[in-house]
Amino acid sequence: MKNRYWIIIAFALTCLVQIFAIGKVIYAKEKIISKGTVYKFDLQPVDPLDLFRGKYIDLRFSSTIVEIPAEDMEEGDYRQRQIVFAELDTDSLGYARISKVQLSRPENASDYLEVEGRKYDNKWHLSFPFDRFYMEESKAFPAEKLYQRSVRERNEMDAYALIAVRNGQAVIKDVEIDGVPIHEAVRREMEKEAQKKR
Amino acid sequence: MSKQIVAGLDELIREQVISPEVAEKIRTYYAAKKGNPVNRMLLAFGVIGALLIGVGVILLVAHNWDQLSRTVKTALSFAPLLIGQALCLFSLWKKNDSVPWRESSATFLVLAIGASISLVSQTYHVAGTMPSFFSSWLLLALPVVYLMRSSMASLMFFLGILCLSFCTWDSWSSPVLQMPFIFLVAILPHYILQCKRDPHNSFTLFHHWLVPLTTMNVLIGFLSVIWESYLIAIPGAALLSIFFMIGQLDYFAALKTRYNGYKVIGLLVSLWVLFFYSFGFVWEEFGLLPAMQNGSIPLANMVLIGSLIIAALLFLYNKVRYGKDKLHPIDFWFIPFGVMILLGQGAVLVNLLLLAIGIWCIIEGSKRMNLGNFNLGLLTIMLLVGLRFVEYDASFVVRGVVFITMGICFLCANIYITKG
Numbered sequence: 354m355k356n357r358y359w360i361i362i363a364f365a366l367t368c369l370v371q372i373f374a375i376g377k378v379i380y381a382k383e384k385i386i387s388k389g390t391v392y393k394f395d396l397q398p399v400d401p402l403d404l405f406r407g408k409y410i411d412l413r414f415s416s417t418i419v420e421i422p423a424e425d426m427e428e429g430d431y432r433q434r435q436i437v438f439a440e441l442d443t444d445s446l447g448y449a450r451i452s453k454v455q456l457s458r459p460e461n462a463s464d465y466l467e468v469e470g471r472k473y474d475n476k477w478h479l480s481f482p483f484d485r486f487y488m489e490e491s492k493a494f495p496a497e498k499l500y501q502r503s504v505r506e507r508n509e510m511d512a513y514a515l516i517a518v519r520n521g522q523a524v525i526k527d528v529e530i531d532g533v534p535i536h537e538a539v540r541r542e543m544e545k546e547a548q549k550k551r
Numbered sequence: 552m553s554k555q556i557v558a559g560l561d562e563l564i565r566e567q568v569i570s571p572e573v574a575e576k577i578r579t580y581y582a583a584k585k586g587n588p589v590n591r592m593l594l595a596f597g598v599i600g601a602l603l604i605g606v607g608v609i610l611l612v613a614h615n616w617d618q619l620s621r622t623v624k625t626a627l628s629f630a631p632l633l634i635g636q637a638l639c640l641f642s643l644w645k646k647n648d649s650v651p652w653r654e655s656s657a658t659f660l661v662l663a664i665g666a667s668i669s670l671v672s673q674t675y676h677v678a679g680t681m682p683s684f685f686s687s688w689l690l691l692a693l694p695v696v697y698l699m700r701s702s703m704a705s706l707m708f709f710l711g712i713l714c715l716s717f718c719t720w721d722s723w724s725s726p727v728l729q730m731p732f733i734f735l736v737a738i739l740p741h742y743i744l745q746c747k748r749d750p751h752n753s754f755t756l757f758h759h760w761l762v763p764l765t766t767m768n769v770l771i772g773f774l775s776v777i778w779e780s781y782l783i784a785i786p787g788a789a790l791l792s793i794f795f796m797i798g799q800l801d802y803f804a805a806l807k808t809r810y811n812g813y814k815v816i817g818l819l820v821s822l823w824v825l826f827f828y829s830f831g832f833v834w835e836e837f838g839l840l841p842a843m844q845n846g847s848i849p850l851a852n853m854v855l856i857g858s859l860i861i862a863a864l865l866f867l868y869n870k871v872r873y874g875k876d877k878l879h880p881i882d883f884w885f886i887p888f889g890v891m892i893l894l895g896q897g898a899v900l901v902n903l904l905l906l907a908i909g910i911w912c913i914i915e916g917s918k919r920m921n922l923g924n925f926n927l928g929l930l931t932i933m934l935l936v937g938l939r940f941v942e943y944d945a946s947f948v949v950r951g952v953v954f955i956t957m958g959i960c961f962l963c964a965n966i967y968i969t970k971g
Binding site: 357360361363364365367368370371372374375376378379382383408409481482483484485486487488489490492524525536 | 613614615616617625628629632633636639640643644647664667668671672673674675676677678687691694695698699
């Protein structure tokens with residue numbers, strides 16, 4: 354009988370750990386969203402499938418390769434994956450740009466990302482910790498088609514992700530195509546298609 | 552079998568072979584062994600129901616409801632988890648003795664943990680590979696298996712490790728490769744406890760297949776650093792011999808062959824490996840390990856390789872000491888095979904080893920009138936001859952005559968041994 358109470362206490366603790374583990378992720382993400390700085394990241398979406406979490410847009414960024422200045426060449430292991438810190442800046446078009454990559458956490462930089470990087474061919478190859486944007490299953494495919502059309506018709510890419518950044522951590526706030534949130538753009542597109550059919 | 556014994560009890564009492572008291576004891580024994588049919592039905596329906604609902608919740612979650620706001624989604628993330636936890640607490644508190652309640656609620660909670668992680672991942676677009684997703688899921692589900700004493704949750708846990716190890720096979724970074732190994736070590740005590748506590752439970756019997764499969768996959772995955780060399784075969788062979796010897800322990804030997812995954816996997820995969828290495832091209836394509844030439848095999852891998860070989864030798868020592876007469880070539884094939892691997896260029900020697908195994912099985916089978924062993928030996932030799940004929944260029948007539956002769960020999964030998 355006594356043993357049973359211990360089991361129940363242990364189980365209650367397990368429940369708290371489970372809630373805490375999930376709650377901690379939510380809390381950290383909410384804090385980044387509410388207090389972080391938002392950057393526009395240039396991207397190239399496609400729609401793969403995750404069996405458990407559904408359809409998502411695979412975000413592939415164009416700013417993941419950074420030249421290593423000659424004076425930093427000795428830093429870090431060559432070809433080994435390692436945690437690095439990428440300082441953020443914006444270019445003339447307002448898109449996010451990596452201004453510097455270093456091995457220690459920057460002290461004066463206003464915003465930076467903690468990312469996995471690999472040194473190769475005198476360049477840093479970075480893997481951003483935000484590469485998936487989950488969408489409702491019926492909308493992921495039209496979203497990809499919409500993106501492809503925007504590239505084909507204008508011959509320039511106007512799809513970007515809005516990323517909130519705080520203390521090296523980041524959360525995707527939204528993905529926009531031509532300044533319109535992707536959910537909204539897809540909804541309009543689907544309505545147009547439906548009208549055409551009628 | 553038990554039905555026939557119980558049906559024959561009246562006759563045995565009438566003929567005064569056994570007393571009515573003994574007959575009653577036999578009836579009680581078989582009734583207890585069989586378990587309460589109502590309870591078993593409840594257990595089956597409960598677990599299937601919980602599985603279906605849990606999987607349904609995960610699929611609903613995978614739809615990604617974008618009509619819901621982030622706050623609603625966040626609140627919903629906890630819903631499956633809290634429901635599962637409440638059901639488990641109720642089972643522990645009020646229905647502690649009811650196996651169906653414990654099994655069903657634990658099954659649902661394990662799936663609910665996955666659903667909750669998925670919901671949070673979607674809501675905040677958390678980047679994450681399949682290995683990291685499975686690792687978080689398994690980590691949070693591990694205490695549930697132990698505290699709920701649930702065989703079904705344990706079965707799902709092993710399945711999770713198997714999936715995780717499949718996902719990590721293509722990622723060569725060692726921290727990811729170590730996760731399935733750590734989870735395997737963490738869950739094995741529960742499996743041992745379960746074998747002691749509930750040996751005849753259907754879920755326990757399923758474990759005897761899933762555990763060796765998972766162990767094999769995890770350990771081979773962990774050794775992937777030497778995957779591209781034929782050296783991988785040494786710890787692999789030791790592991791297969793261990794499986795085969797475990798399958799012959801009294802506990803597993805008492806089970807029907809279809810429940811003895813250790814013995815079947817140990818035997819069949821060993822033969823498969825030997826046949827694979829009997830081809831000349833394998834020895835030409837695989838080389839010695841590049842990492843070994845640089846002397847840079849990670850310590851953890853070296854420890855694992857050493858442990859597997861030592862464990863296999865200890866099992867063998869134990870078997871030689873206490874069951875010499877039951878010794879089988881699969882118990883110790885890893886020793887000559889390991890030597891051949893270290894010598895390099897051993898295709899001919901592996902063929903001889905297979906031939907020796909085949910002949911041993913035929914002699915042993917005919918000596919003990921064991922048709923299974925006898926046929927295994929015959930099949931091994933026939934397959935060996937067949938494969939060599941396929942590999943080496945010979946005319947169709949010669950091949951045809953050899954195969955027909957082998958077939959006739961097989962039939963005659965079987966007729967001879969059955970007439971005995």
